[in-house]
Amino acid sequence: MAKKLMKGCEAIAEAAIRAGCKFFFGYPITPQNDIPEHMAARLPQIGGCFLQAESEVAAINMVYGAAGAGARVMTSSSSCGISLKMEGITFIAGAELPCVIVNMMRGGPGLGSIQASQGDYFQATKGGGHGDYHMIVLAPASVQEASDIMQRAFDLADIYRTPVMLLADGIIGQMMEPVEFHEQESKRELPEKLWATTGWTPDSCRKRAVVNSLYITNEELDTLNQRLQSRYREIQKNEVTVEEYNTENAEFILCAYGTIARICKSAITLLAGEGVKAGLIRPITLWPFPSDTVKKAAEQESVKALLTVEISSGQMLEDVRLAVNGRKETAFLGRPGSYLPSAEEIAQTVLRMRRMHS
Amino acid sequence: MTKVFQKTKLLTDEVMHYCPGCTHGIVHRLVAEAIDELGVQGKTVGVVPVGCAVFAYKYFNIDTQEAAHGRAPAVATGIKRVHPDNVVFTYQGDGDLASIGTAEIVQAAHRGEKITAIFVNNAIYGMTGGQMAPTTLVGQKTTTSPYGRDKDHCGSPIRMSEMLATIEGSAYIERVALNNNANIMKAKRAIKKAFETQIAKKGFSMIEVLSTCPTNWGKSPVEAMEWLEENMIPYYPLGVKKEV
Amino acid sequence: MAKVTINEELCKGCELCIRACPxxxxxxxxxxxxxxxxxxxxxxxxxxxxxxxxxxxTCPDVVIEIEK
Structure with missing residues (x-):
C-alpha cells in the first residue's frame, strides 16, 4: 500500500479498525476529536458501531460492557477526559477485560490547555485509578509508529486481559506525516474469550460468565491480586520495547519518549558537531519501563551522566532514577506543557553538564 | 399432583444474602421467571449494580456483568451494541439509578437504548446502612436525615418513572409495587412486558418496583409492607407511565 | 387437596407469607x-x-413450593 499523508489521530483510528476494532465509545475533547470522527465515519461501513456517549464516564463503562461481551473495543480522550475514565479503567483492570484507551495528552492540571504535554505519565504508568493495578502503556513517537503499534495494543490487551493505553502528546495526534498501513495480521496466538457474556444456558460448553471486579473475601481478593501481579511480571519480562539510538560508548545519554524524543535526536546531531557523543534511550513501552536498558547503558564506563527530557516536570525521571540507582548523575530538562525544550536547549544543557564533568 | 408454584431454574441454588423480608428476592424471582417464560435464557445478559443487589450475579442463572455504581445503563449499552439480539437488562437500586447514575439512565432512555432497567425503589440506601436516597420521602428518617428529610434542605423525592416517561426514546415505563399478591402479579406482567418491548426493538423500557427495606426502615417486614402502602404508593403512583 | 412444601432451612422467618395467606x-x-x-x-x-x-x-427467598 502506498504512503498516505495523514493526521496522527486519523492514522490511529484507521489502524485500530485494521487491527480488528469494531466498537468505539467516546466523548469529544480537543485534541483527539479526529479519532471519534474517523470512527463515526468508518465503523458503520464495516458493520461495527460508533457511539458518542454522554460523558467520558459513560464511554469507558460502555467499553467495559462491550469488552465483557467479547468485542475488540476502544475509546480515546485527552487528559481531563482520561481522569474521568479512571473509575472505569480500574474496574476494567479488576475485571480483567481487554481494551485499548488512547490518551492524546494536553496541558494540565485542571482544564489546562489544548497544547501538547506529557503531564499524564504518572497517571498512565502508575495505575491512575485506585487499587493495585497497571496497564500496559505504549508511547509512539511518529504517526507511522502510532499506526503500527495499534495491532500490538489490541493483541497485548487480549493476551494479558488488561487495558492497554496508547499515550501520546497532542503533537503526535495533530501533525500530519506519511503513513503506510502494513499487513495487520496478528502474529500472536490469542486466547479464546470463554469468559465473555454472550448468553448462556446449562447446555453451553463453557461456564456461566460473570464479568466482575468484586472480590469480597480476603481470599478471593488476594487470589485476584496475586494473579494480576504474576501477569504484570510476565508483561515486564516479555513485552518491554525500547529504541536505543547511539548509546554505545556514549558520554551522555538522553532519556525521552514521544515527540520530545525526536527533538532529542536533533540535539544529538548538534552535539556530534561539538564533538560530544550523546545517545538516546526512547522507551516505547512506558509500562513496563525499560529499566534494564537504562541500567545497562548507565553502567557503561563511557557514560558521564543521563539527562531525562520531558514535556512535563520530571515524571519519567523517577523511573530513570530507579533504574540508574545512583550509579550516575541523572539530570533533568523539562517544560510542563505548552512549551517544548528545543534541540539547542537540550544540546546546551548537555554541554553544560560536560563542563561540570570535565 | 401438579406443581402450582416452584422455583424457576433461572434462579441458582445460591442462598440469597438479603435480610429477612427484603423484597429484592421477590424482584429477582419475577425477573428470572420473565426470562424463563420468554425462553430467552441463552441470550439474556444482566448488569447488576452497586448496592444491596451487588451479588445478584450469584442468583441469576444467566451471563452477568457487575457495573460500577450507577453505570449499569452504560455497561448495558456496550453489551447491547456488540450483541443487538441479546436481551440486556440492568438491575439497579434508587441510589444507583436515581442518584449517582442519573446521567447514564437518562441518556440510555434518550438514545432509546433497547435495554430494560429494573429499578428497585425502596427510598433508602440499603447496603451502606440506611442513608438518605433521592427517593427518600419528606420527613422520612434515615442515618443521614436523622431529623427527617427536609425538602427545603435537600429537595423533594424524585419520581424517575414520570421523568423518564417524558423522554422520546422511552418505549415502556411502568411503576409497580410488591405490597400484595395482586400487585406482585402485576409487577411480573410489567417486567415481562418490558422485556417484550426490548425484544420488539421498540426502545428503552424501565419498571420501577416500589420495595421495602425493613432493616434500614427499622420495621418488621410486615410493618414495612404497610408503610410502603400508606406512604410510598400515594407519593409514587402506580401504573403505566409510557407505552408506545 | 393441596400440598405446601416449605424449605425450612432456607426460611428467614419474615412472616410475609403469613400476611399473604388468605x-x-x-x-x-x-x-x-x-x-x-x-x-x-x-x-x-x-x-x-x-x-x-x-x-x-411473596416469599423473598423462594422457599415455598405448591402442588395441587
Missing part, C-alpha cells in the same frame, strides 16, 4: 429453629389450603 394457616414454628437461627414458617392445616400460591409469590 386462609391464615401459616405460622412461625414455636419449636423449630433452622441453622441460621430463624423460626421457620409452617402450615397448620394443610386441608384448608386452596393452593393460591400467594405465600410462595
Amino acid at each position: 386462609k391464615k394457616i401459616l405460622v412461625l414454628s414455636d419449636t423449630k429453629l433452622n441453622s441460621k437461627g430463624y423460626h421457620p414458617c409452617e402450615i397448620t392445616d394443610m386441608s384448608a389450603c386452596i393452593a393460591c400460591a400467594a405465600c410462595a409469590r
Whole structure:
C-alpha cells in the first residue's frame, strides 16, 4: 500500500479498525476529536458501531460492557477526559477485560490547555485509578509508529486481559506525516474469550460468565491480586520495547519518549558537531519501563551522566532514577506543557553538564 | 399432583444474602421467571449494580456483568451494541439509578437504548446502612436525615418513572409495587412486558418496583409492607407511565 | 387437596407469607429453629389450603413450593 499523508489521530483510528476494532465509545475533547470522527465515519461501513456517549464516564463503562461481551473495543480522550475514565479503567483492570484507551495528552492540571504535554505519565504508568493495578502503556513517537503499534495494543490487551493505553502528546495526534498501513495480521496466538457474556444456558460448553471486579473475601481478593501481579511480571519480562539510538560508548545519554524524543535526536546531531557523543534511550513501552536498558547503558564506563527530557516536570525521571540507582548523575530538562525544550536547549544543557564533568 | 408454584431454574441454588423480608428476592424471582417464560435464557445478559443487589450475579442463572455504581445503563449499552439480539437488562437500586447514575439512565432512555432497567425503589440506601436516597420521602428518617428529610434542605423525592416517561426514546415505563399478591402479579406482567418491548426493538423500557427495606426502615417486614402502602404508593403512583 | 412444601432451612422467618395467606394457616414454628437461627414458617392445616400460591409469590427467598 502506498504512503498516505495523514493526521496522527486519523492514522490511529484507521489502524485500530485494521487491527480488528469494531466498537468505539467516546466523548469529544480537543485534541483527539479526529479519532471519534474517523470512527463515526468508518465503523458503520464495516458493520461495527460508533457511539458518542454522554460523558467520558459513560464511554469507558460502555467499553467495559462491550469488552465483557467479547468485542475488540476502544475509546480515546485527552487528559481531563482520561481522569474521568479512571473509575472505569480500574474496574476494567479488576475485571480483567481487554481494551485499548488512547490518551492524546494536553496541558494540565485542571482544564489546562489544548497544547501538547506529557503531564499524564504518572497517571498512565502508575495505575491512575485506585487499587493495585497497571496497564500496559505504549508511547509512539511518529504517526507511522502510532499506526503500527495499534495491532500490538489490541493483541497485548487480549493476551494479558488488561487495558492497554496508547499515550501520546497532542503533537503526535495533530501533525500530519506519511503513513503506510502494513499487513495487520496478528502474529500472536490469542486466547479464546470463554469468559465473555454472550448468553448462556446449562447446555453451553463453557461456564456461566460473570464479568466482575468484586472480590469480597480476603481470599478471593488476594487470589485476584496475586494473579494480576504474576501477569504484570510476565508483561515486564516479555513485552518491554525500547529504541536505543547511539548509546554505545556514549558520554551522555538522553532519556525521552514521544515527540520530545525526536527533538532529542536533533540535539544529538548538534552535539556530534561539538564533538560530544550523546545517545538516546526512547522507551516505547512506558509500562513496563525499560529499566534494564537504562541500567545497562548507565553502567557503561563511557557514560558521564543521563539527562531525562520531558514535556512535563520530571515524571519519567523517577523511573530513570530507579533504574540508574545512583550509579550516575541523572539530570533533568523539562517544560510542563505548552512549551517544548528545543534541540539547542537540550544540546546546551548537555554541554553544560560536560563542563561540570570535565 | 401438579406443581402450582416452584422455583424457576433461572434462579441458582445460591442462598440469597438479603435480610429477612427484603423484597429484592421477590424482584429477582419475577425477573428470572420473565426470562424463563420468554425462553430467552441463552441470550439474556444482566448488569447488576452497586448496592444491596451487588451479588445478584450469584442468583441469576444467566451471563452477568457487575457495573460500577450507577453505570449499569452504560455497561448495558456496550453489551447491547456488540450483541443487538441479546436481551440486556440492568438491575439497579434508587441510589444507583436515581442518584449517582442519573446521567447514564437518562441518556440510555434518550438514545432509546433497547435495554430494560429494573429499578428497585425502596427510598433508602440499603447496603451502606440506611442513608438518605433521592427517593427518600419528606420527613422520612434515615442515618443521614436523622431529623427527617427536609425538602427545603435537600429537595423533594424524585419520581424517575414520570421523568423518564417524558423522554422520546422511552418505549415502556411502568411503576409497580410488591405490597400484595395482586400487585406482585402485576409487577411480573410489567417486567415481562418490558422485556417484550426490548425484544420488539421498540426502545428503552424501565419498571420501577416500589420495595421495602425493613432493616434500614427499622420495621418488621410486615410493618414495612404497610408503610410502603400508606406512604410510598400515594407519593409514587402506580401504573403505566409510557407505552408506545 | 393441596400440598405446601416449605424449605425450612432456607426460611428467614419474615412472616410475609403469613400476611399473604388468605386462609391464615401459616405460622412461625414455636419449636423449630433452622441453622441460621430463624423460626421457620409452617402450615397448620394443610386441608384448608386452596393452593393460591400467594405465600410462595411473596416469599423473598423462594422457599415455598405448591402442588395441587
